[in-house]
Amino acid sequence: MLSSHEALAWYLEGARTHVSLAGPPVVAVRVDDDGDTVFVSANEADRFIAEELLPEDAGRVVRVPWHQSVLEAAGAGLVEAEAEVAPALRAARASLLPAEADRYRALGRETAEVLTAVARGLGTSTSERTAAAALAEGLVSRGIDPLVILVAGEERLPHRHPLPTEGPLGRRAMLVMCGRRHGLIANATRWVGEAGVDDQRILEVEAAFFAATRPGARLDDVFAAGTAGYAASGFDADEWTKHHQGGPTGYAGRDPRATTLTTDAVASPHAFAWNPSAPGAKVEDTVLVTDAGVEVLTVDPAWPTVEFAGVKRPRARAFD
Numbered sequence: 001m002l003s004s005h006e007a008l009a010w011y012l013e014g015a016r017t018h019v020s021l022a023g024p025p026v027v028a029v030r031v032d033d034d035g036d037t038v039f040v041s042a043n044e045a046d047r048f049i050a051e052e053l054l055p056e057d058a059g060r061v062v063r064v065p066w067h068q069s070v071l072e073a074a075g076a077g078l079v080e081a082e083a084e085v086a087p088a089l090r091a092a093r094a095s096l097l098p099a100e101a102d103r104y105r106a107l108g109r110e111t112a113e114v115l116t117a118v119a120r121g122l123g124t125s126t127s128e129r130t131a132a133a134a135l136a137e138g139l140v141s142r143g144i145d146p147l148v149i150l151v152a153g154e155e156r157l158p159h160r161h162p163l164p165t166e167g168p169l170g171r172r173a174m175l176v177m178c179g180r181r182h183g184l185i186a187n188a189t190r191w192v193g194e195a196g197v198d199d200q201r202i203l204e205v206e207a208a209f210f211a212a213t214r215p216g217a218r219l220d221d222v223f224a225a226g227t228a229g230y231a232a233s234g235f236d237a238d239e240w241t242k243h244h245q246g247g248p249t250g251y252a253g254r255d256p257r258a259t260t261l262t263t264d265a266v267a268s269p270h271a272f273a274w275n276p277s278a279p280g281a282k283v284e285d286t287v288l289v290t291d292a293g294v295e296v297l298t299v300d301p302a303w304p305t306v307e308f309a310g311v312k313r314p315r316a317r318a319f320d
Contacts, residue, residue: 001077002029003070006251009183010093012038014103015052016183019044021145028070030077036060039070087264093251095267101288103182104250104271107144108286108297111179111186114138116300119175119192119317125168128153131175132164139179147185147253148178154193157280160243172196172316174282183251187273188298189284191316198235198281199316205229205276206283207309209245210294215268219247222266223258226274239278246275249286271297283313 002008008017008025017025026041027048040048042063049058064073080089096104118134128151139146152162154170162174172193179186191199208229212222227240247258250271256262268290275284288295294311305312 001071001074001079002031004080005183006093006255007080007089010251012052012057012183013054014182014184015048016145017052021147026070028074030074037062037074039064039074041066041070090248090255090264091267093255094248094264094270096250096269096271096288100184101269104184104186104286104288105297107179107181107184107186108188109299110142111139111144111177111188111286112298112300112303114142114144114179115175115177115188115190116302116317119190119303120320122169122173122192123319124170124193127166127168128156128162128164128173129166131169131173135175135177139177142181144179144181144186146177147180148176148187150174150176160277160282169193172280176282176284178253184271185249185251185253186286186298187246187249187253187275187284188286189275189282190303190314193316193319195316196281198278201233201235202276202278202281202283203306203308203313204233205235206274206313207311208232209274209276210287210309210311213266213272213274213289213294215266215270215289215291217266219258219262219264219266220260223247223260223262226276229276230278235278240276243277244275246273246284249273285314 002011005017017027026044028039030037038061040061043066045063064070131151132149135149136146150162151164152174153167154172156162174191176189209226212225230239231237244257247254270289272289273286286297304315304317306315
């Protein structure tokens, strides 16, 4: 029984499965040995069949009255969240097919382009909400759902998840976006204005994560190697405990969020978004990990970069 966004979007080739991004999917899929059945809320069925499903799948749709749960209508079965199922599903969607990787590259590039275009119009007096509105507009105009938009001006940089306010950006500001298209999610952070005192050191921590993220490695081992980078780079050894560090991404913002207890294996090609941070410092991009190394997906050649540990990393972009 597939009912989560990440499982449904993956299984249905990137279909949009929500109307409200804050609500449950309007579709569920029952996977049987003799074929699949797609259960869709009746008031969404015509649009879903016409715009989201492959033509050969239209005949497998069951229309469910709007007042009934699609999962309830699908009937009893093995639920994807059960302990023996969830890791297997994550592993199945971890290694991206060539078409998925191509869609991800396009999404990453366009997400990065939005960040660049918006940054060009910002200044010290721009409000956080004005910047956030421009980011959202840029994503939506490209068919990308804005799942997360965070903006921190100079006075709010210690906050790791800064929801936008009316405060001004000031001399240094952070922009964070998570955008979804075809079910895939691109995550990226950029800095505008002045450079930060810890910009170099946080890149050293990220490099420790990248160096350990290799196909076949276990996530708990990768996590341990990455978090050890804090002390090695001069931060407090427990800095990693003050905010999550990211992990695999793809059809979920983090799939799963890495901890000391996550034992999933790194696949190839496998999307990751590590986001090491400290007060006033953070780095985050969506990358593709393969046997050949790390390919940054959220990249725009127009954004200033610095070569670090063999990977081009974004640096703070001065206000125009």
